[in-house]
Amino acid sequence: MTKSKEERFTDRLHRNVEPIWMHTHLHPFVQGIKDGSLPKERFGYYMKQDYVFLKDYAKLFALGTIKSKDTETMSWFSSLLHETLNTEMDLHREYCHEIGIEPEELEAEQASPINLAYTRYMLNASQQGTLAELISCMLPCMWSYHEIGTLLKREAGSLAEHPYTRWIEMYASEEFGALAQWLINELNKLAKDKTEQELAVLEEHFLTTSRFEFMFWDMVYYGHGWPV
Numbered sequence: 001m002t003k004s005k006e007e008r009f010t011d012r013l014h015r016n017v018e019p020i021w022m023h024t025h026l027h028p029f030v031q032g033i034k035d036g037s038l039p040k041e042r043f044g045y046y047m048k049q050d051y052v053f054l055k056d057y058a059k060l061f062a063l064g065t066i067k068s069k070d071t072e073t074m075s076w077f078s079s080l081l082h083e084t085l086n087t088e089m090d091l092h093r094e095y096c097h098e099i100g101i102e103p104e105e106l107e108a109e110q111a112s113p114i115n116l117a118y119t120r121y122m123l124n125a126s127q128q129g130t131l132a133e134l135i136s137c138m139l140p141c142m143w144s145y146h147e148i149g150t151l152l153k154r155e156a157g158s159l160a161e162h163p164y165t166r167w168i169e170m171y172a173s174e175e176f177g178a179l180a181q182w183l184i185n186e187l188n189k190l191a192k193d194k195t196e197q198e199l200a201v202l203e204e205h206f207l208t209t210s211r212f213e214f215m216f217w218d219m220v221y222y223g224h225g226w227p228v
């Protein structure tokens with residue numbers, strides 16, 4: 001009889017959030033990207049809010065270098081920071097340019113309540129906590145987007161005339177997947193020395209930020225802003 005493969009810590013994390021991620025994949029905003037039916041103005045609002053999000057999200061990678069113990073780990077975080085600011089945010093700048101959103105408008109965009117709550121949660125937990133806490137906060141962002149991109153690429157059919165081809169291609173790409181995979185591997189390494197109590201804290205961060213991911217899609221779809 002073959003021995004079943006040992007479960008990694010991130011398998012456990014993924015299993016716990018599967019219902020949330022499934023709802024995320026089926027969210028009308030994500031489905032609208034897939035079939036191209038999402039109105040350009042809605043996509044533009046998402047691009048602007050996501051740009052604000054990424055400005056803060058990128059700071060987590062800088063914090064990652066501060067909390068790293070060796071130059072190889074520092075170098076990975078520095079690549080993640082560079083890719084986010086230059087490759088991923090270039091996509092946002094390009095889409096905004098095409099939609100007619102001026103660079104000044106993009107730079108001046110203010111975070112919606114959900115956006116603010118999500119980034120403040122991650123920045124706070126990452127500043128106060130360990131490197132493992134930092135990665136467990138940031139991981140649903142990278143991992144769930146790669147899953148979504150991969151699924152959409154498989155399900156969308158021809159992307160030749162599709163309005164959101166570049167978005168799908170970026171998040172489905174091997175390059176993006178490799179960055180998410182590095183974070184997964186790193187978290188599994190760090191988890192090996194943790195007590196069950198410490199693992200439960202990591203699990204909580206992963207669950208909370210997975211919920212925020214869903215709420216972010218919901219926010220850009222329905223346009224939830226400040227009530228007054």
Ligand SMILES: Cc1ncc(CN)c(N)n1
Nearest residue numbers: 050053054141142145216
């Ligand atoms: C809200 C959100 N989550 C994740 C990603 C992928 N970096 C993103 N761009 N925006």
